[in-house]
Amino acid sequence: MTIRKFVPALALLATACATAEEPVAVRIARAAPAATLQARGETVPVGTANADAADDPAIWRNAADPAASLIVGTDKKAGLYVYGLDGKVRDFNDAGRVNNVDLRDMGAAGIIVVASDRNDIANARLVVFRLDPATAKLATLGSVAAGNGEAYGICLSRRGNALDAFMVVKDGTINQVALDISGGGVSGKIVRTMKLGTQSEGCAVDExxxxxxxxEEDVGLWRFEAAAGGSRTPVKVAPADGRHLVADAEGVAIAPVGERGGYVIVSSQGDNAYTLYSLEDDSYVGRFRIAAGIVGATEETDGIDLVTGDFGPAYPGGLFIAQDGFNDAGAQNFKLVAWDDVKKALGL
Structure with missing residues (x-):
């Protein structure tokens, strides 16, 4: 997250174009209309209060007992939380400065959770855990070197029994790391490197x-071929144009529909919204905001995640989670939204 500072009106008048220093109300007024919906739940706030701390969620869906699904979320000052769908803390791992997180159910190998480790800002690392679905506990498997620079974004891609991690370094470098979890620990190697021009973070793979x-926070949304042998040249999906996508462009999530269709969702942090683009042709689909209701609204969202499917009575069609940068409780948390509510609001 980029912490925005409001500046005096005279300074704004001296600026010839829209900037990240504008009050959020100005950015909202300029942006395209957004549908409004409400969250159905929220997590307990992270332990680091009065700071930019909560950052990124990852969802594990329990197919056998959907209401027993779990959420992993980062406190980037302290470690990883595991929450139930009721928002209560089930576990905490004091992994330190872990920024983003993703997970994959690898079958016999277990539920593998990978976080971007920025404890050493000069050397990016991946820290790898196994999540026990019965106890909701995280067991540390080890860490893997992931290139030079400050670890920032992370997303995973599974191909059969193979698991790749995409480490997005703060300067826009993207290192693809092939992970080996076949033994008792974990190892990995960088198999490909790609590059965007400026600070980047959120990522997701449509497998x-x-x-x-x-x-890329101030530039827009890009896509690459995810296969290790694929092209390293990015294709721009959408610019951060101040209308459909307002900088910073932050968290990224995939909403699959059928064999090829669906949406990529991006946190339009600059105007507290979320923007959808088509996975088939990159076209703009729509936008929404999360307003106050039984729980608070979301603002300045960093990480997001979405998993479709049954999550029990409250989330029967899927679960969307967004980090809330200004939670009323004083410490940041994560808001839980029914994917059905998003689809209804946007007419999907």
Whole structure:
């Protein structure tokens, strides 16, 4: 997250174009209309209060007992939380400065959770855990070197029994790391490196099309071929144009529909919204905001995640989670939204 500072009106008048220093109300007024919906739940706030701390969620869906699904979320000052769908803390791992997180159910190998480790800002690392679905506990498997620079974004891609991690370094470098979790620990190697021009973070992989989507914060949304042997040249999906996508472009999530269709969702942090683009042709689909209701609204969202499917009575069609940068409780948390509510609001 980029912390925005409001500046005096005279300074704004001296600026010839829209900037990240504008009050959020100005950015909202300029942006395209957004549908409004409400979250159905929220997590307990992270332990680091009065700071930019909560950052990124990852969802594990329990197919056998959907209401027993779990959420992993980062406190980037302290470590990783595991929450139930009721928002209560089930576990905490004091992994330190872990920024983003993703997970994959690898079958016999277990539920593998990978976080971007920025404890050493000069050397990016991946820290790898196994999540026990019965106890909701995280067991540390080890860490893997992931290139030079400050670890920032992370997303995973599974191909059969193979697991790749995409480490997005703060300067826009993207290192693809092939992970080996076949033994008792974990190892890995960088198999490909790609590059965007400026600070980047959020990413997600559509495993059906083998496409990697990455948000370059002040520039827009890009996609790459995700296969290790694929092209390293990015294709721009959408610019951060101040209308459909307002900088910073932050978290990224995939909403699959059928064999090839669906949406890529991006946190339009600059105007507290979320923007959808088509996975088939990159076209703009719509936008929404999360307003106050039984729980608070979301603002300045960093990480997001979405998993479709049954999550029990409250989330029967899927679960969307967004980090809330200004939670009323004083410490940041994560808001839980029914994917059905998003689809209804946007007429999907």
């Amino acid at each position: 059906r099309s083998d496409r990697l989507y990455v948000a």
